[in-house]
Amino acid sequence: MKKRLEHWHKVNIALVIFDIIGINLAYLFALFLRFDFTYSYIPQLYFQTFIKMIPIYTIVSLIVFNMMKMYQSLWRFAGVTELLRGLIASIITSIFYIIFSAFVFVRMPISYYIMGGIIQFLLVTGVRFTYRLFNMITDNLKARPNMERVLIYGAGEAGRLIYNDIKNYKNIKYDVVGFIDDNANKHGRYISSTPILGGREIVAQTVEDLDVDSIILALPSASRNHIKDIIDVCKESGAKLKTLPSIEGLLDNKNVNVNNIRDVQIEDLLERKQIKVNSQHTLDNIKGKTILVTGGGGSIGSELSRQIARNKPKRLILFDIYENSLYAIEQELRRTYPELDLVALIGSVRDPKKLDDLFFEYRPQIVYHAAAHKHVPLMEVSPIEAIKNNVFGTYNTAFAALRYKVEKFILISTDKAVNPTNIMGATKRMCEMIIQSMDHISKTKDDSILPKFKSEKYSIIRPYDKDFTSNFVAVRFGNVLGSNGSVIPLFKKQIAEGGPVTVTHKDIIRYFMTIPEAVGLVIEAGFNAKGGEIFVLDMGEPVKIDTLARNLIKLSGLKPDVDIDIVYTGLRPGEKLYEEKLMAEEGLQKTDNQIIHIAKPMDIDFSEFFKNMSILGDLVEDNVYKESLDILAKVVVTYHSPDSDLEMNKDKFEELYKESK
Structure with a gap:
């Protein structure tokens, strides 16, 4: 079967043929130029030397040209580098011509050598740059539709x-x-x-x-x-x-x-400088450690995994319930970091036995807990699922970290946990309280106050000693640009479809940060954690969602309200006009990084808190709707659901507690 010649093969063959012709013509022309283009003036000794020398010189020149990669270059894009290669090749071959002809045959006139080398250079490089010029002209003359x-x-x-x-x-x-x-x-x-x-x-x-x-x-x-x-x-x-x-x-x-x-991107228009965290000293804290990321396939979890992977951990464990996103980040990391010891596990943080097996086998030293339900409207209609996944998923993971003496446990929280008006925010505030409570137990070595559940799912746990050493912290930040559930992908999709772009309220505002910034904060918080802190990022000025939508439309080359309509749909259940970064009861302490602050923890009656956890755990296992929200409202005093009693009867609470026992 014949092998088909590629275009570049044909071009190179043509160049070799032209080089042979050009080399011979260059020195023949130089010889005639030296003697006024009169054949009878040329001494026969010189002409015979030319005839004998030129075949040898041609072969040597082709070898030198090949060594200088003059047949491997893309001459369509020839530039200074190719010009220098041609010049160097001509100098080398000219020197060879002078030495070889002088010692083997006869020394020719100096002007012959000089002119021959110059003409050869002009012919050999000239044809190549003419090829480039020809392509540029023909490309410009061609019709280029849809440009x-x-x-x-x-x-x-x-x-x-x-x-x-x-x-x-x-x-x-x-x-x-x-x-x-x-x-x-x-x-x-x-x-x-x-x-x-x-x-x-x-x-x-x-x-x-x-x-x-x-x-x-x-x-x-x-x-x-x-x-x-x-x-x-x-x-x-x-x-x-x-x-x-x-x-x-x-x-x-x-x-x-x-x-x-x-x-x-819209982040190019953030009302502040991009925040840089993670000095190399901070990132070195990751090096050589076994690290677990729950929710490893999510937008925050996957970026955490990338930043951790590039800093050479001993082992990276990704844990997620959603197989598609976990598979995607696993394949990406295996391609990018083939030497990484990577473990990707499917499972739920709602399963304490699965977590116990994971911690027992892999013994993580640092845990980043990013697994959570985050969509506000969805959690409003499925509050029990929000409590099961966010509250008890956090409790299960944190309790495993406590038992297995994890060095640091970092919870991913949200500014929606501040004075929450929705289920998602209330559950995340309760997660922060779990972290503070677990840190209290770690420091006091007293686990007697932990909740006691009726459900058998919590009953089989490997024995553990009480020499606890873990530090538990939470990291609170605002909306993340481009994350799953962010308004940005929704707006882009709506713009691509020709609109309308839907905004809930003309005056609604939010704090925004990029995914790398959010993850940088999480990693830095883990490095600085002493235990019990809630780290808060100074996110600058809040952004009006309406302005965000209009800027996205403009960045797409379209005009708001002309090319793309903006429709105001009204606030969704549980949605605020604005978000807060901390509670009125909390104060801010400075850290070495001036953009990162620590919210002073609120006082918590840890025994009472875990007592409420006991009741809540049994209620959600039985999918008891109203009483679960009552307990949530009782624990998170700054939140009250429309479906919960604002004041729970004390007798009713005691009755629920006895039933949970």
Whole structure:
């Protein structure tokens, strides 16, 4: 079966043939030039030397050209590197010609050698750059349908590299119509044949005049505030916005190219600088440790897993009930970190026996507890499930951590736990109380106050000693951009479908942070944990959801209320107009990181708290709806469900407690 020649094979064969012709013509032309293009003036000794020398020289030249990778380069994209290779190859071959001909045959005139080498260089490299020029001209002459007309904002090195990348590749979907740059000295100049049109003040008019589809921000070294200012200007132009990662992000890829371009994300418009946590000293705390992440397949859990994996733990254990998301992060980590000792387990934090087996076998040293039900409206209609999963899932995991002497247990909490108006927030506040209670037991070595449940599911637990050593902390933060359940993916989906975008209330506000920031806080809290703290992030100014939606529409190159309608649907059950970062009863203590604070723990009657836990555990096991909410409201005094009694009769409470016993 014949092997089909690829296009590049054909090009290389053509180049070899041309090089043979070019080498011979170069020195023949040099010989005639030396003697005024008159054959009779050429001494026969010189002509015979040329005839004898040229076959040897041609073979040597082809070998040198191959060694200099002149047949491996992509000449469509030839540049300075290829030019230097051609020059060096011509110098090497010319030196060989001079030495070999002089010692083996006869020394030719110096002008012959010089002119021969120069002409050879011009012919050999010239044909290659002519090939590139021909392709550039034909590419520009070809019809390029469905091309995005783009402006590049930034006429610096990054902008030039992106421009060259776009021009060099046939299949790139962009057609660059101009540059924008705030440096007035560049205005009116050109990069290749493309003009630098002006500064930010002309963006809107330029987009309209030149029918621009997208603006690419090529400013990887600019500060976050500078980028935000530029985005604020560009998003009003009606063009889509795309950008390059920061210079730190580009360092991972080593090169600036068109593949680095991404859509501008809403986090680029956060009303504060991006928060950096996790000094190397902090991350070194992970190195060499066995670490468990519950809810490892979720948005927070998976990012935790990535940051932990890159810092070389002894073993990383991912535990999740949802197999699809767990499988996805497991495969990603195995591809990215093939040397990582990774264990992915399916299971529920609602199963204390499963947790006991896990802790007994793997003995984790640090536990990040991210498993939870988080969707506010869903938990409002399924409160028993919220209590089972959030409250008792946390209790089961924390109790296992206590028994097996985990060094640090870090709970992922939420600002919805502050003065909660919904089931999800109330259960997460109760989770924080569990953490404080477990830390109390760890420090006092007194587990006699732990709840006693009727259910057999809690009865079989391996014996343990009471020399507890664990530190339990909680980390509280706001909404996470791009997480499962975040409004951002919903808004993007609605925009892609042509709208409308649904906002619950025009004045609703939320605190936002990125997933890496949230995870950074969690890791830093684990490092700084002394036990019993609730860590709170200073999240800057809150963001109006209505503004968030309108900015997303603008970043997509569309106009709110014109191209995409915004519909206000009303607050959902249990939803607040605003979220709080801490309770009135709590105060904030500073940490070494000025952005991370510690909420002063509220006083808790731990014995009474676990007494309530006993009742609640038995009620939810029996799916008793109203009384479960009554107990939840009694424990979380800042929350009252519409379905619970505001004042529980003491006799009724004692009766429920006796029944639970």
